[in-house]
Amino acid sequence: MTLGSRPCDGSSGEDSDLDMRESRQHNGVESQLYMAFNVQNRVKEFRNDRGWTQEQLAHAVGVSRQSINSIERHRYVPSLPLALTFSRVFARSTDEIFSLETRR
DSSP states (O other): OTTTEEEEEEEOOOTTSSOOOOSSSTEEEGGGGGGGEEEEOOOOHHHHHHHHHHHHHHHHTTTHHHHHHHHTTTSOOOOOHHHHHHHHHHHHHHHHEEEEEEEE
């Protein structure tokens, strides 16, 4: 939908010098933003070390048991605040709990 001859978002509908253009290379080097990453975690290992159920860990970090299950099965990557909460609960650094692997 447009107002007059301009789109509703206030833009002119034309590219400007401020528009971001997709570019996967800069000076011949692939941008790290376009690399696929795989976040691994040791949540299940640290939960089991404490003898906790998924429900107990979920209560400790403030999420559902289903969320813990999804994180442990690598179906869901937790947000930064949640990752920091795991770090506090397990008394471990985030690097000990989570690792970032590059997939090509």
